[in-house]
Structure formats: C-alpha cells, structure tokens
Amino acid sequence: MTGLLLLSIYVAAFFLCFFVSRFAVQKLFTKKDFTSLKTVTFGDESAVQANRAASVLSVVLVFLLWVAFTNSILPLPKATGPFVGEVQFTYTSTGPEGQTDDATVKILVYPEDIQFYKDTAGNPMAIPPKPATDPGDGFAKNDSLVVPRYGSKVINVLGNDEITKRGGAKVTHLNGQAVAFGGSVDISGGSLSLTEKGTPFFVPSPGLRMARLYLPAPELTLSRFLQLNAEGYRNFTLLEHTWASLQRVVLGFLFGTLIGVPLGYAMGLTNWSRGWFDPIVEFMRPVPPLALIPLMIIWFGIGEQSKIILLFLAALWIMAIAARSGVSGVAIAKVHAAYSLGASKSQILRKVIVPNSLPEIFTGARVAMGVCWGTVVAAELVAAEKGLGMMIMVASKFQLTDIVIVGIILIGIIGFLIDVGIRWLERIFVPWKGKI
Amino acid sequence: MSGLMIDNISMRFDLPGGGSVQALKNVSLNIKAGELMSVLGPSGCGKTTLLNIVAGFLAPTEGQIRLGENVVHGPGPERGMVFQQGALFEWMNVRDNVSFGPDMKGVSRKQSGPKVDHLLEVVGLQDFKEKAIYELSGGMQQRVALARCLANEPDVILMDEPLGALDALTREKMQSLVLDLWKETGKTIILITHSVEEALLLGERLLVMAPRPGRIHKEYNLPFADLGVGNDLRDVKRHADFSITREEILGMIWEMEEEIMGRTEAAQ
Numbered sequence: 001m002t003g004l005l006l007l008s009i010y011v012a013a014f015f016l017c018f019f020v021s022r023f024a025v026q027k028l029f030t031k032k033d034f035t036s037l038k039t040v041t042f043g044d045e046s047a048v049q050a051n052r053a054a055s056v057l058s059v060v061l062v063f064l065l066w067v068a069f070t071n072s073i074l075p076l077p078k079a080t081g082p083f084v085g086e087v088q089f090t091y092t093s094t095g096p097e098g099q100t101d102d103a104t105v106k107i108l109v110y111p112e113d114i115q116f117y118k119d120t121a122g123n124p125m126a127i128p129p130k131p132a133t134d135p136g137d138g139f140a141k142n143d144s145l146v147v148p149r150y151g152s153k154v155i156n157v158l159g160n161d162e163i164t165k166r167g168g169a170k171v172t173h174l175n176g177q178a179v180a181f182g183g184s185v186d187i188s189g190g191s192l193s194l195t196e197k198g199t200p201f202f203v204p205s206p207g208l209r210m211a212r213l214y215l216p217a218p219e220l221t222l223s224r225f226l227q228l229n230a231e232g233y234r235n236f237t238l239l240e241h242t243w244a245s246l247q248r249v250v251l252g253f254l255f256g257t258l259i260g261v262p263l264g265y266a267m268g269l270t271n272w273s274r275g276w277f278d279p280i281v282e283f284m285r286p287v288p289p290l291a292l293i294p295l296m297i298i299w300f301g302i303g304e305q306s307k308i309i310l311l312f313l314a315a316l317w318i319m320a321i322a323a324r325s326g327v328s329g330v331a332i333a334k335v336h337a338a339y340s341l342g343a344s345k346s347q348i349l350r351k352v353i354v355p356n357s358l359p360e361i362f363t364g365a366r367v368a369m370g371v372c373w374g375t376v377v378a379a380e381l382v383a384a385e386k387g388l389g390m391m392i393m394v395a396s397k398f399q400l401t402d403i404v405i406v407g408i409i410l411i412g413i414i415g416f417l418i419d420v421g422i423r424w425l426e427r428i429f430v431p432w433k434g435k436i
Numbered sequence: 437m438s439g440l441m442i443d444n445i446s447m448r449f450d451l452p453g454g455g456s457v458q459a460l461k462n463v464s465l466n467i468k469a470g471e472l473m474s475v476l477g478p479s480g481c482g483k484t485t486l487l488n489i490v491a492g493f494l495a496p497t498e499g500q501i502r503l504g505e506n507v508v509h510g511p512g513p514e515r516g517m518v519f520q521q522g523a524l525f526e527w528m529n530v531r532d533n534v535s536f537g538p539d540m541k542g543v544s545r546k547q548s549g550p551k552v553d554h555l556l557e558v559v560g561l562q563d564f565k566e567k568a569i570y571e572l573s574g575g576m577q578q579r580v581a582l583a584r585c586l587a588n589e590p591d592v593i594l595m596d597e598p599l600g601a602l603d604a605l606t607r608e609k610m611q612s613l614v615l616d617l618w619k620e621t622g623k624t625i626i627l628i629t630h631s632v633e634e635a636l637l638l639g640e641r642l643l644v645m646a647p648r649p650g651r652i653h654k655e656y657n658l659p660f661a662d663l664g665v666g667n668d669l670r671d672v673k674r675h676a677d678f679s680i681t682r683e684e685i686l687g688m689i690w691e692m693e694e695e696i697m698g699r700t701e702a703a704q
C-alpha cells in the first residue's frame with residue numbers, strides 16, 4: 001500500500017516539477033549553446049541533454065520521500081505517523097446467565113525505537129511501565145498494557161476475569177458496540193478486534209510511515225554509517241569491507257583483461273585462434289557469472305582465490321570479445337596504409353591495431369567492471385569473511401536494515417565512481433572517440 | 437627509378453554462393469618511371485581491384501606486376517597508397533602521421549625531421565603539426581595523407597579517388613597540389629578518379645576502363661597535366677581540346693553505363 005502511494009507521489013512529482021520548471025525556472029538552468037538553439041529536439045537524440053535541474057530535483061525528492069515516510073527526526077514534511085500514546089477502551093463480557101460486565105483497558109503505545117533513544121545521561125531508556133489501574137468491580141477486570149508502535153497485543157481476558165470462556169462467558173461488545181467473533185471496530189489510535197476464538201486484540205494504527213525494520217530514517221542510516229566507519233562490523237571497518245570488495249574486483253578485472261585482451265586480439269588476427277577459441281568464448285559469453293559461483297566454491301573453496309577466479313572469468317569473455325571487435329573494427333584502409341608505409345606485422349599490431357581497438361576496449365572495460373562489481377557482491381552474499389556483500393547479507397539476517405541500506409548506497413556510489421573513472425581514462429587515452 | 441609493368445593481369449572473385457565475378461581480364465600496361473596516369477571507368481569496372489593488385493593487397497589469379505626487376509608479392513614501401521579517406525591514424529598528431537613511414541624503418545626523428553617539416557610546408561600544414569587528425573578538415577586530412585605517403589619516398593604512388601570526398605573548391609586546390617608535387621618529386625603516379633575532368637587535368641596518360649569483365653577500353657596521351665603545372669587549372673579547362681576530349685570520354689562512359697543498365701534490366 002505504502003509502496004503504491006510512494007510510486008504515485010513520485011510520478012505526480014515528476015510531472016509537477018516538469019511543468020513548474022518549464023514555466024518558471026527553465027531559464028536558470030538552460031545552457032546557451034548551439035544545441036539550445038535547435039528547435040527540433042523531440043526525436044533528435046543528440047539535442048537531448050540531461051536537464052540538471054531535474055537531476056537535482058529527482059535526488060532531493062527521493063530524500064524527501066525517505067524522510068516523509070520514515071520516523072525521521074528531521075524537521076521536514078511527514079506522512080501520518082504511527083500512533084504513540086495512551087488509549088483506553090472497554091470490552092463487555094456476557095456471562096452464562098446473561099449478566100454483563102464492562103472492563104476498561106488502558107494501553108500505552110510507546111515508540112518502537114525506544115531502546116535506541118538515549119536519556120539525558122546517555123543510557124538507553126527502559127520499556128515504560130504499565131499505566132496505573134485498579135481491577136474495579138464485577139467479574140470483568142480492568143487491565144493495562146504496554147505495546148510498541150507497529151506492534152499488537154492480545155488482551156489477557158482469560159487471565160484477568162473471574163468468569164471467562166471456561167466459565168461460559170464471552171466478550172460481546174467492544175467500546176459498547178456489539179462485535180461478533182472475527183469482527184473489529186476502529187478506535188482512535190488503532191483498531192480493536194475479536195479473534196476467531198473471541199479474545200480482544202489491539203493493533204495500534206501504523207500510519208503511513210515505515211517501521212525502522214523496513215526502512216530506517218536517513219539520520220539513523222547516517223549514524224550507522226559513522227558507527228560502521230569507527231567501530232566496524234564483523235571485525236572489519238566499513239573501509240576494510242569496501243576495500244576487500246574493491247580489491248577482488250580490481251584483481252579479477254586485471255587478470256581478465258591481461259588474458260582476455262590478447263585472447264581477443266589473437267581471435268581477431270589469426271584463423272586458427274578464431275576457430276580454436278570461438279566455441280569456448282561463444283559458450284561462456286551467455287553464462288552469467290553468478291551461475292558459476294557454486295562451481296567456484298566447489299573447486300576453490302570460499303576464500304579469496306575462488307572469488308578472484310570468478311571475477312576473472314566474468315571479465316575475461318567480455319574483454320576478449322571487446323578486443324576482438326576492436327580488431328575487426330579497424331578500417332582496412334588504415335591497415336593497408338600502414339603496410340604500404342613499410343610497417344611489419346608487429347608494428348601493425350602495436351601502432352595500428354592496439355590504438356584503434358582502444359575505444360572498444362574501454363567500452364568493454366566499463367561493461368566488465370560493472371559486471372564484476374555486481375558479481376563480487378553476489379559472491380560475497382554467498383560466502384565471505386569480509387566485503388560489502390557479506391556485510392549486507394549478515395546484517396539482513398539480524399534485521400539490521402540500516403546496515404543493509406548503507407551497504408547498498410555504498411555499492412551504488414562505488415559502482416558509479418568506477419564508471420566515471422573509466423570514462424575519464426577513456427577521454428585521456430581515446431580523445432578521438434566519437435569525433436570521426 | 438624503374439617502370440611499372442602490369443603484365444596480363446586477370447582477377448576472378450569466387451563468390452561464396454558459387455559462381456564468380458571476373459573483375460579484371462587480361463589487363464596489360466607499361467608505366468614509365470615518372471609518369472602520371474589517371475584511370476577512369478564506370479563504377480565496378482575493376483579500378484580499385486587493379487590498384488589493390490599493384491599495391492600488393494590482392495594476388496591476381498593470372499599475370500604479375502613488376503616494378504623494375506622485382507615481381508610484386510605483397511605490399512611494400514616502394515609503392516605508397518593514398519586512400520579516399522579514413523586511412524590516417526587518429527591516435528597520432530599530424531607530424532606523427534607523416535613520420536610514420538620513416539619511424540617504421542627505424543629512422544630517427546632527428547634524421548627524418550627536416551624532410552617531414554619540408555613536406556608539411558609543401559602541403560601547407562606547417563602550422564598544424566601538433567594538431568590531432570580529427571581537428572582537420574577533409575582537405576587538410578588528404579594533404580596529410582599525401583605528405584605521409586611522400587615522406588616514405590615511394591617509387592610509385594597509388595591513389596584511389598583521393599579527392600573524391602572533397603568539396604569542389606578544395607578539390608581544385610588539391611588538384612593543383614598533386615600536379616605540383618608530381619613535378620617536384622618526379623614520382624610515378626596512378627590516380628583513380630570518377631571525375632572525367634580530374635582525369636583529364638591530372639593524367640599525362642589517361643586510361644578508360646570498361647566493365648564486365650574489367651579491361652582497358654581506350655588510352656589517351658594528354659598535354660593538360662604539363663600545361664597545368666604551376667598554372668591556373670581553370671585556364672587549362674578553357675583549352676579547346678579539353679572540352680572536346682571531355683565530351684568524347686563522357687559519351688564513352690555514358691554508353692558503358694547505359695549498356696550495364698540495359699543488361700541489368702534484361703536480367704530482371
């Protein structure tokens with residue numbers, strides 16, 4: 001339900017921001033260059049530039065939604081929160097001779113995260129005591145309970161009352177309203193129902209915000225991030241986890257490139273290699289690296305070796321195919337020209353084929369790095385001592401959603417930075433790309 | 437320097453689906469050292485194939501190419517190529533492209549530098565030495581290609597529609613440049629073109645080829661190339677014989693093209 005609501009808000013915001021920006025703030029962000037003078041942009045892909053204002057808005061919106069739909073303490077607009085506080089209601093028990101008696105139940109709904117809130121001395125606050133109440137007259141006795149927000153509680157009629165189900169009594173009314181077994185009434189602060197067996201049951205209203213278990217608030221995630229940095233998780237700091245993953249990726253990718261690129265060149269340059277390696281490469285190419293994890297574990301165990309070999313295999317085929325198509329992409333005129341200028345085969349390779357295949361190799365490297373990064377996380381999910389994948393997997397088992405979120409954000413950011421880094425190298429090494 | 441012998445060349449391409457194309461049949465030619473020969477013909481008549489055989493990129497099914505005493509078996513630095521476009525190395529700047537031939541031979545930059553600088557000056561690119569290839573216009577790129585070929589000091593220069601991708605004005609300037617370079621260096625040049633005017637202007641000898649199978653149709657010896665050296669090519673074009681020869685050759689090529697069309701229609 002909340003998910004659907006979020007989606008509709010997001011879509012609505014997309015259009016709203018679009019129209020607002022179109023009529024109000026467009027001028028602030030539009031670059032004045034040649035492209036801005038093109039009148040036909042719809043259908044001319046080259047004239048479509050990312051509207052940076054939209055990018056900023058989009059990220060801000062995600063953050064705002066995150067705050068609004070969690071129990072964040074940030075002073076920003078919030079969705080209806082879960083009920084917290086005291087409620088009181090009555091139930092009416094009808095005895096075997098038709099006699100009735102009311103009992104009043106007080107329920108204190110306390111913040112679920114109470115154990116995470118520190119008191120002024122910095123100590124965790126205890127679960128609050130039950131509200132004071134006295135049993136009262138009649139056979140149905142008054143009661144009081146505490147329940148965490150997002151929780152639920154069965155009212156202990158059987159334990160309290162003098163005449164109970166066993167004595168032939170049953171609860172017939174809630175807050176004065178007749179309710180059948182399985183029925184329910186809404187009261188302020190939650191909903192009150194009778195179970196199929198006739199026991200009153202209170203569920204405090206959850207509101208629209210997500211419980212910490214499902215989505216921790218931004219500031220909690222941040223403080224978890226800081227804590228992970230300082231204290232670490234499972235014997236390793238966040239930096240060590242990140243470095244462990246990154247190291248595997250870099251090693252696997254390097255080995256894959258060192259073997260894959262010459263392999264691709266060989267396939268692009270000689271009939272024999274093309275024929276020899278074609279079946280293997282074409283067979284391995286569609287096998288997702290994730291499918292190899294079990295085999296790698298059987299063969300090489302769960303240590304570093306098996307992971308690096310897995311990533312090596314993930315990068316190998318991609319780099320081989322990239323290098324191969326880099327070779328086949330050489331304009332034959334360039335090769336002919338080089339031969340006519342007296343170049344030998346090895347000079348052709350070094351001076352023509354290698355530089356000419358660089359654009360393809362960089363494209364391959366971006367794909368391979370992306371695949372490796374995804375694969376390392378998955379491999380660590382299965383078995384590892386450290387690494388971001390291991391961290392989020394173990395944290396999820398203990399329902400430490402904030403660690404999971406920290407891990408996911410880091411994985412995303414690092415994957416993005418890797419891609420940016422490769423593109424940066426590409427601009428340095430292949431300045432002619434896209435210009436010929 | 438030695439002459440180029442094209443000795444009874446035939447070329448048949450076997451097609452993958454069976455059948456074959458006779459791209460050249462019994463082509464024989466004798467090109468003297470220092471001659472500038474232009475080759476004309478309807479498209480598909482085997483001009484590129486002939487040039488590729490001379491360059492050594494293709495082995496003919498029959499016949500042989502001789503440069504002086506040596507039989508051609510593959511590409512070599514004594515036969516330089518200038519392509520229509522896309523043959524420059526984008527990963528090198530202008531100077532490195534032009535120095536490519538000497539570099540491959542292991543000649544030091546110190547030694548090759550003055551010659552390279554001179555050639556870049558001759559083609560008018562002395563101010564663009566450090567520029568990247570993709571920063572140059574099409575005409576400038578072709579001048580780099582010419583300089584690169586000359587820097588390697590080939591005996592024969594083979595050009596396959598070298599000016600075909602240029603606009604008319606640039607093309608005219610480049611035609612003058614080719615003539616000047618020819619006179620200055622005295623190289624043997626074979627120049628393929630699909631422009632009759634260009635063939636007339638630049639060809640000391642002009643070869644008209646006919647298609648299916650590709651063969652020599654007619655040969656001319658022309659005075660225009662010599663007239664054009666150091667002169668305005670527009671004056672040359674006003675020469676009375678120029679338009680007469682042009683009309684004659686145009687008519688010839690038209691006829692061939694129509695015959696091809698007729699045959700294609702009949703086949704359908």
Ligand SMILES: Nc1ncnc2c1ncn2[C@@H]1O[C@H](COP(=O)(O)OP(=O)(O)O)[C@@H](O)[C@H]1O
Nearest residue numbers: 449457459477478479480481482483484485486
């Ligand atoms: N590699 C090849 N395989 C098959 N046929 C070819 C090949 N190269 C050229 N041909 C054929 O040979 C003929 C001559 O081609 P080409 O020399 O390119 O002509 P031109 O340069 O005069 O336009 C054409 O009919 C062409 O289809």
Ligand SMILES: [Mg+2]
Nearest residue numbers: 483484485596
């Ligand atoms: Mg051709």
